[in-house]
Amino acid sequence: MSNLLVAQSGGPTVAINATLVGVLQGVRASGKIDKVYGAKNGIEGAIKDNLIDLNELIRDTKAMDTLTYTPSSALGSCRYKMKDWRKDDEPYRKIIETFKKYDIKYFIYIGGNDSMDTVDKLSEYCSLNNHDFFIMGAPKTVDNDLNLTDHSPGFGSAAKYIATTIAELERDINVYDIPAVTIVEIMGRNAGWLTAAAALARVNGGTGADLIYLCEKDFDNERFIADVKKKLAEKPGVLVAVSEGVKDSTGAYVSDQMSSGAVDNFGHKYIAGAARALEQMVRNEIGCKCRSIELNLMQRAAAHIASETDIIESLMLGQKALTCALDGQTGKMAAIKRLSDKPYLVEFISVPVNEVANHEKVVPMEWITPDGHDVTEEMMDYLKPLIQGETNLKYENGIPSQIKLY
Known part of the structure; x- marks a missing residue:
């Protein structure tokens, strides 16, 4: 043998x-x-x-x-x-x-x-x-961006962790009756599958993330500020989920102002920092309390869930x-x-x-809502089965x- x-x-x-x-x-x-x-x-x-x-x-x-x-x-x-x-x-x-x-x-x-x-x-x-x-x-x-497979091992567990974390954060940010914005940065350079999983925090009746921005859709700073202002008019605590790879219509990453410009062995730019950039933007444009959270490695290492x-x-x-x-x-x-x-x-x-x-599977545009800051029921139907069951x-x-x- x-x-x-x-x-x-x-x-x-x-x-x-x-x-x-x-x-x-x-x-x-x-x-x-x-x-x-x-x-x-x-x-x-x-x-x-x-x-x-x-x-x-x-x-x-x-x-x-x-x-x-x-x-x-x-x-x-x-x-x-x-x-x-x-x-x-x-x-x-x-x-x-x-x-x-x-x-x-x-x-x-x-x-x-x-x-x-x-x-x-x-x-x-x-x-x-x-x-x-x-x-x-x-x-x-965990990015779920491999071609020719419905989904990739590691993604379902990372999605479960993200959904749970967003649901827990929702409880936390709503204890105070003062305007505040919490922005959660989720992995995903060119594919927003993991960020879309933030919507799963709603499956048990919660509101989850109020705004969800995937990297497939061009990010517009003015529209983002308008979206946040609208949500703040409805409730004091606003929770935002954003892909680390969000970029504007010119292809520039939102995180560029926070980036060192370094690249890995495959020429990929290190792009963490989108949430921090948006935190600063909210403070400058709205002036309310704002914090950014980068889930980082926890997304792919949370075996307990x-x-x-x-x-x-x-x-x-x-x-x-x-x-x-x-x-x-x-x-x-x-x-x-x-x-x-x-x-x-x-x-x-x-x-x-x-x-x-060298192919990349991204979120279908039709699974992103027309307003650009949420996902559709088709996306929810795709995601829900992947987070089912708890390990012993x-x-x-x-x-x-x-x-x-x-």
């Missing part, structure tokens, strides 16, 4: 380790894999021959269960951009050397858009250079990615196809990774148990 390598990449989520566990469960059920190795820090671990033996580290059901509910990437992550192999094939050759050294025939890469770009390039390199390896992608991203639906689907996608690899598929990504909203039904499929990599976390000394692989 041959061996399998699995790695994780990109921004961590609550559910990324559940996908890893899905792979491990599939391996044990198949009986077709001898050893499972984990690459430390994503594809860099494969390049640098920095692997760990998961057979030794995850020996029993208890360890598997703990790993399922441990947030973030247990194997570590990276932001490594693979160049086209025609221009620089050294990293590719080193990966192949690692595969051969450890008798690895299958590789599953769990990650988001940039990770699927790596799957696409590596599978193409192997195919065109007659290397008999099977490369599969398994989706992950994970969606059971999200965790189960993440496990299934790991199993699907493995099954596809064992069936001889390569250059594909496991994905979710929604069959219906009510009842909520999905099936797990595989899609060509070259149609996922195991606690130790008062906090959830977690596992560390290295």
Whole structure:
């Protein structure tokens, strides 16, 4: 029997380790894999021959269960951009050397858009250079912006956290009878799915966020101030949810005045600061009390309020990615196809990774209300099933148990 390598990449989520566990469960059920190795820090671990033996580290059901509910990437992550192999094939050759050294025939890469770009390039390199390896992608991203999958693992849990936080903030900001505005910045560079989840705070009858601004719609400062003034005339406490990536009609980010201008390895500008910029705008233009809150990393690390639906689907996608690899598929990504909203039904499929990599799924404009500061019922129907169910976390000394692989 041959061996399998699995790695994780990109921004961590609550559910990324559940996908890893899905792979491990599939391996044990198949009986077709001898050893499972984990690459430390994503594809860099494969390049640098920095692997760990998961057979030794995850020996029993208890360890598997703990790993399922441990947030973030247990194997570590990276932001490594693979160049086209025609221009620089050294990293590719080193990966192949690692595969051969450890008798690895299958590789599953769990990650988001940039990770699927790596799957696409590596599978193409192997195919065109007659290397008999099977490369599969398994989706992950709280941003929910991956193409050809109805939604991505990690998103449902992050949406549940955001909806809960917004509902709790609503209670907090309404205790005083003085005009005040609270602006909550939510992750999303070009896709406003997470910010849209703020509307879920209304499902039990609350008002949730009074104003919701997604990055798909051009942001207008004057319209924003007018919207806030109108809400303040109706109630003293106004709650605003805004995507970190909101930008005006010229393409300039609202956060630019707060940004350092630095970029990551993929050329993405660091854009946090939209809420702080809007806070200053409200103070200058309206003069009332205003505070900004940036949810930041908490959105993707809140395992204590994970969606059971999200965790189960993440496990299934790991199993699907493995099954596809064992069936001889390569250059594909496991994905979710929604069959219906009510009842909520999905099936797990595989899609060509070259149609996922470097594509971005954004919120349909028809799911944003015409006034530009809320979402429609169609969006609510899409979101509601994804936050259903609570996980049965195991606690130790008062906090959830977690596992560390290295």
